[in-house]
Amino acid sequence: MNDFQEIADRVEIEALRGEFTDAAMMRDRARLAALFTPDGVLRMPNVPVEFVGRGEIRTGGERLQAQWDFFVQNSHPGTIRLDGDTATGRAYMQEIARMLDGRSGLNFAVYHDSYRRTPEGWKFAERVYEVRYVDTTPLRGSASGPDVQSHGFGEVRDAGPASEAAGTDGSVTGAPDDFGAPVSAERLDRVVAALRANGFTAELLDDAAAARARVKELIPEGASVFTGASETLGLSGIAQDLEEGDRYQAIRRNVLGMDRATEFDRIRRLVATPDVFVASVAAVTETGSLVIASGSGSQLPASAGGAAKAIWVVGAQKVVPDLSTALRRVEEHALPLENARAQAVYGQPSAVNRLLVLNAEPQSGRGTVLLLREAIGF
Structure with missing residues (x-):
């Protein structure tokens, strides 16, 4: 393999990992499932769940995301080891989330990956999610809605009557423009x-x-x-x-x-x-x-x-x-x-x-x- 091909493969695999985070953040489970090979596997032992094939990855992800109030995933570059038409690697995650039942927390995790070159480009053959650190201290912030104005690093919530989208604990669920979240x-x-x-x-x-x-x-x-x-x-x-x-x-x-x-x-x-x-x-x-x-x-x-x-x-x-x-x-x-x-x-x-x-x-x-x-x- 020449140097140019190796660079191109690494760029495409890194883009694949970025696309995964974007699809998760946008709650686009069909797009996320398409990032895997048809027989691809997504394993999350800490949850615990295991989805095999694009259909299970899509429908299983729908069930999981239906429990979120909000979810934020930050991905950080890790390793990539190329071996012809296959590759392995690790990607590092920092995530914060709150569930609709009020549970919340922050965690740091690692995705252990196997990749495969396909006619459609590089795809995940397997992603295994390993949590390294969890903090379940209740989060004090809230998901932003249309009544939140950003000022530098802080947020100023409109001082008018409470929005119907706000829950009793101050969290925002079902804001008018959040078409993927359940309403109150x-x-x-x-x-x-x-x-x-x-x-x-x-x-x-x-x-x-x-x-x-x-x-x-x-x-x-x-x-x-x-x-x-x-x-x-x-x-x-x-x-x-x-x-x-x-x-x-x-x-x-x-x-x-x-x-x-x-x-x-x-x-x-x-x-x-x-x-x-x-x-x-x-x-x-x-x-x-x-x-x-x-x-x-x-x-x-x-x-x-x-x-x-x-x-x-x-x-x-x-x-x-x-x-x-x-x-x-x-x-x-x-x-x-x-x-x-x-x-x-x-x-x-x-x-x-x-x-x-x-x-x-x-x-x-x-x-x-x-x-x-x-x-x-x-």
Whole structure:
């Protein structure tokens, strides 16, 4: 190997490690998973978790990040040892974090890495996370929100009325522009009340596991069920429950085996008028509206009224004050994450080609919103 190639490899591996920290900080788990080889492994014995393959790394990371109030990771250069198309190395981390249950702390850790050269460039074959020091003294600071003004090294919080985004301990959760963080209990209660006033059946559940059990209760055995493409359904296991086995007539599974050229009209009718449609939404407003974004539009007819029953499972981070903020959440938060996922899975970008806003449900009992207290999905 010539000197130039060795320098280029070291630069690319260092960039890979930097991309990992950026993806973690931006809560972009699809991008983070794509930094690994398809069979790559992320091990964190101190947590303890072990994720094997890009799918587990993405979904496992979603579950972990749903517990954060805030998380900051600073990475420092370490060692890189090249060996042809493979390499090993270490990277050093300083991290501070606070969980939604109030636990917080600071730690110093080491990532023990194995890298592999691929047609897409250098990727992680394995990352093993070793904590060297932990300080669980409660952090006195808070995650910054739009009401925080920076002045040099300090922060001056607006002296006006307390923001709804602030928790009882002074931490900020669900600030208006933090589209990935769950909102406060007060705001969740307000959304439920608004949805019910608009004709939806709305239930507030603790987590994805509770939603998974509730969906099974709501759908009768033998019903034809169409599941919209949704990270929420995939991460929660709801999609697996509905699309595998013989308890339901799984429309998505059936149409995947049909010829789109010769059976398109039948496919169109099947997905538009199922007995039950199950999906998520891009945003839900505190005034009780659901906002749904789609690239193809195939799931919109069922949501709008084609399905006899519709169930939407919605994470607490999708709550926004109003419609204009909902549209901003679609463009600034959901689309970039979905675009990265589509690129990793399908090799092509996504797009918001169609938008549906449901302001009310005129048919009593048709539409059910299962709103969770935790964040899940995009």
